[in-house]
Amino acid sequence: MSRPSAKKVAAKGEYIETDSGNKVSRRSAITGTANITLGGRTVIMADVVLRGDLHSTRPTASNSGKEGTPTSISIGKCTVVSTSSVLKPPCRMSRGAPNFYPMKIGDNVFIGPNCVISAIAISSHVHIGANVTIHAFAVIKENVKILSNTVVPSAMVVAPGSVVGGRPARIVGEVGEGWGVSGGGAGGGLGVGGGGEEKWVEGGDLRELVRSIR
Amino acid sequence: MAQPFPYTYYACDCYDGNNTSSTKRASQLLQEAEEEERTFDPRSPRANYSLYPLEHLLYCEDCQQVRCPRCIIEETLNWYCPSCLFEVPSSVVKSDGNRCTRSCFSCPLCTSNLQTYSLDQTGESAPPFILECQYCRWSSLEIGIEFEKGQGIAAQLARLGNGGKHIPTNKERDKERERRREVEMRKSRDLLSPSTESTNTDTERDDRPPSHDDLFSNLTAFYKSQVDTQTPSNPFSSHDINFSSPSAYSRIMNLYSTTGSKKNKRSKPSAMREAASSLEGLTIHDPISDAAAIERIKREGWGVTLSPAQKHAQINPNVRFTDEIRPLATLLCTKRSKRCRSCRQILTKPESKITSTRYKIKLLALNHIPRLSIRALNASPPTPVASRTAETFDYNALKPGIPAHFLLHLSNPLFDSIKVTLATPSTTPGKVHSRVTILCPQFDVGANTDIWDDALSSSLSPIKRGSVSEGPAQIEAGKIWDRGRNWTSVAVEIVPGFTNSQGSGSEEQELEEDEDVLEIPIFVRIEYETDAGADDRGLGDSRGSKGEKERREEAFWTVVGVGRIKGA
Numbered sequence: 001m002s003r004p005s006a007k008k009v010a011a012k013g014e015y016i017e018t019d020s021g022n023k024v025s026r027r028s029a030i031t032g033t034a035n036i037t038l039g040g041r042t043v044i045m046a047d048v049v050l051r052g053d054l055h056s057t058r059p060t061a062s063n064s065g066k067e068g069t070p071t072s073i074s075i076g077k078c079t080v081v082s083t084s085s086v087l088k089p090p091c092r093m094s095r096g097a098p099n100f101y102p103m104k105i106g107d108n109v110f111i112g113p114n115c116v117i118s119a120i121a122i123s124s125h126v127h128i129g130a131n132v133t134i135h136a137f138a139v140i141k142e143n144v145k146i147l148s149n150t151v152v153p154s155a156m157v158v159a160p161g162s163v164v165g166g167r168p169a170r171i172v173g174e175v176g177e178g179w180g181v182s183g184g185g186a187g188g189g190l191g192v193g194g195g196g197e198e199k200w201v202e203g204g205d206l207r208e209l210v211r212s213i214r
Numbered sequence: 215m216a217q218p219f220p221y222t223y224y225a226c227d228c229y230d231g232n233n234t235s236s237t238k239r240a241s242q243l244l245q246e247a248e249e250e251e252r253t254f255d256p257r258s259p260r261a262n263y264s265l266y267p268l269e270h271l272l273y274c275e276d277c278q279q280v281r282c283p284r285c286i287i288e289e290t291l292n293w294y295c296p297s298c299l300f301e302v303p304s305s306v307v308k309s310d311g312n313r314c315t316r317s318c319f320s321c322p323l324c325t326s327n328l329q330t331y332s333l334d335q336t337g338e339s340a341p342p343f344i345l346e347c348q349y350c351r352w353s354s355l356e357i358g359i360e361f362e363k364g365q366g367i368a369a370q371l372a373r374l375g376n377g378g379k380h381i382p383t384n385k386e387r388d389k390e391r392e393r394r395r396e397v398e399m400r401k402s403r404d405l406l407s408p409s410t411e412s413t414n415t416d417t418e419r420d421d422r423p424p425s426h427d428d429l430f431s432n433l434t435a436f437y438k439s440q441v442d443t444q445t446p447s448n449p450f451s452s453h454d455i456n457f458s459s460p461s462a463y464s465r466i467m468n469l470y471s472t473t474g475s476k477k478n479k480r481s482k483p484s485a486m487r488e489a490a491s492s493l494e495g496l497t498i499h500d501p502i503s504d505a506a507a508i509e510r511i512k513r514e515g516w517g518v519t520l521s522p523a524q525k526h527a528q529i530n531p532n533v534r535f536t537d538e539i540r541p542l543a544t545l546l547c548t549k550r551s552k553r554c555r556s557c558r559q560i561l562t563k564p565e566s567k568i569t570s571t572r573y574k575i576k577l578l579a580l581n582h583i584p585r586l587s588i589r590a591l592n593a594s595p596p597t598p599v600a601s602r603t604a605e606t607f608d609y610n611a612l613k614p615g616i617p618a619h620f621l622l623h624l625s626n627p628l629f630d631s632i633k634v635t636l637a638t639p640s641t642t643p644g645k646v647h648s649r650v651t652i653l654c655p656q657f658d659v660g661a662n663t664d665i666w667d668d669a670l671s672s673s674l675s676p677i678k679r680g681s682v683s684e685g686p687a688q689i690e691a692g693k694i695w696d697r698g699r700n701w702t703s704v705a706v707e708i709v710p711g712f713t714n715s716q717g718s719g720s721e722e723q724e725l726e727e728d729e730d731v732l733e734i735p736i737f738v739r740i741e742y743e744t745d746a747g748a749d750d751r752g753l754g755d756s757r758g759s760k761g762e763k764e765r766r767e768e769a770f771w772t773v774v775g776v777g778r779i780k781g782a
Contacts, residue, residue, distance in 0.1 A: 135348065143571055151349075153347075153348055155327060155329050155348060157296065157299065159294075159296035168326040169326075170325050171296065176270030176271070177269070177552075177562050177573070177576055177578055178578045178579070178580045179269055201269075
């Protein structure tokens with residue numbers, strides 16, 4: 001992450017904004033920043049824990065050119081991580097030693113408050129409700145809605161376009177064809193969200209939401 | 215799916231069209247006229263089946279009507295396993311059923327997915343392998359199953375019974391059946407000419423009651439033989455019917471079901487015999503096993519039994535105890551295209567590739583009817599999402615009897631400006647009567663033009679929230695609250711009713727579940743002029759077919775869930 005500009009620091013806002021438009025709360029707890037990549041216009045809210053220090057300890061010099069900085073968490077564009085959520089790369093015991101695997105999160109993903117996420121991969125346009133726990137090595141595909149208070153068991157694969165909920169998570173439905181489509185363009189004003197007061201729709205383009213956070 | 219407040223549901227009127235029969239009586243006509251007059255009741259039992267969130271609705275451009283999941287036809291494009299995301303050819307689905315045939319299994323206890331683990335202590339993946347649930351820690355060891363290979367679990371499991379017993383294949387079953395039949399023939403002969411050497415080695419095998427699969431294969435073999443004896447003249451049916459395939463079953467079922475209608479054409483087949491012994495697939499009720507089951511529950515308690523949901527998920531319906539369960543192969547999913555039920559036009563068609571989430575055709579209601587949303591009108595300006603933890607308005611605790619103002623927001627996806635007329639019953643239906651007043655029921659919503667038009671004209675726009683600067687007390691009847699490029703919002707005054715009957719009447723009546731949810735039915739009627747003949751998608755203005763304008767009108771009911779009224 002690049003350093004915030006001097007003007008922004010002087011303003012002492014809630015968020016530090018990087019050159020690429022990432023907004024990181026001053027109250028977030030981020031460890032191992034060198035191992036974390038944010039795609040741009042991504043919001044990390046207050047009290048979010050990003051465990052970037054938990055990176056792969058295996059020598060990975062052979063397959064990647066850049067040595068020394070293994071990626072542990074990579075987050076795409078316009079993704080929002082809400083307050084008090086914890087992102088911890090998944091871990092597996094291998095030959096008696098714990099080995100961490102890099103976690104990948106796509107674009108326009110909304111992660112609700114108080115979530116604990118250890119998924120290996122979350123694709124784009126995923127909406128995760130509040131208080132969701134995703135166990136290690138789960139794979140969340142595109143256009144998935146995870147209802148609040150869900151526990152996704154480890155290594156579960158959530159197929160594209162499904163709605164999951166429950167403990168353990170099971171598929172409870174399908175998102176409609178209009179998932180993520182904000183009708184007629186986000187019209188501005190009070191909000192065209194899913195009947196709510198948001199300017200954005202679940203699973204849709206979160207740029208408006210990111211812009212509104214300051 | 216329960217949605218958080220506030221929400222908007224759209225009513226599809228397709229169920230009304232179903233009961234228009236050709237022979238109408240006067241009373242029915244009267245009733246229908248009444249239905250026209252009647253306002254939509256979100257609490258009627260039928261409303262559940264016609265209300266959908268806007269995202270789930272499609273739009274048929276030929277019929278110019280909204281299409282809900284009940285008035286479309288689905289066509290399966292392909293089958294895939296939701297766990298391994300491999301496509302399963304439809305031929306395999308027909309022959310092997312709708313379950314994954316690879317290594318995808320779900321836990322028979324908690325429905326979580328099972329993972330293959332090696333029991334090898336050295337850390338290498340070497341046999342034996344087991345299936346384990348990472349959620350509830352159930353493993354296949356509990357039913358005594360270990361695998362020799364880590365791949366192709368389904369094929370291995372098909373041969374392995376609980377406790378590591380061997381499950382015979384179909385061929386082995388056939389052989390066994392033949393052998394037993396001979397034994398039985400011999401026995402019956404022995405009965406006729408009694409001799410003492412009837413007890414032989416087969417008796418201990420016969421002690422074990424035939425398993426569910428055994429009985430099934432016995433029954434299929436029996437019916438096959440019966441069909442063969444029935445239709446000896448037809449050279450095809452006796453040979454090519456493969457009784458393990460569902461299609462053949464459906465053919466047989468057709469044979470049975472159509473006998474009634476085709477009775478005149480073909481001679482009535484002589485009645486088939488039913489299965490008469492367990493060799494022919496007959497299950498005889500065994501009171502001893504019941505007694506044993508009761509004894510076992512007495513001894514070990516309810517813990518060893520299955521819950522109804524767990525039992526229901528099992529393939530064998532007679533499973534009772536936790537040591538009889540089997541891991542469940544993952545059910546397959548489908549990708550489906552959807553057609554309009556009345557004109558058969560394709561409404562959505564996803565790309566056939568499993569991993570692709572794109573659509574070739576997608577006609578959404580979102581792009582054709584205005585989106586309606588409601589939110590509380592607060593003294594504070596619209597809050598950014600960052601402060602959502604400090605909720606400014608609690609939709610779950612509306613105060614009864616105190617007027618509250620809400621903003622109804624309409625955004626227009628069409629490329630023509632629309633005239634909107636809103637209507638709502640003055641008191642909400644249901645036991646809790648809330649008073650609702652839309653302060654400006656008639657207004658215009660601008661066209662969904664290029665977003666830059668809005669940006670350029672915004673400085674010149676004369677209507678810029680005149681009322682907000684002077685405070686929220688300035689809500690005027692007959693005036694819109696605010697408007698933008700393709701949206702308009704109007705104020706709504708709502709007086710939530712009393713949940714307990716002390717306010718309205720004295721009669722004691724218990725509120726049922728969700729009776730205290732404030733849902734307002736709103737009738738939306740839009741009128742607009744569009745280029746006739748042009749595509750409804752608004753491509754008309756680019757084609758430049760000027761001149762003839764077409765008036766269009768659309769009307770539908772929506773239900774706006776405002777919140778939950780707090781009990782006094």
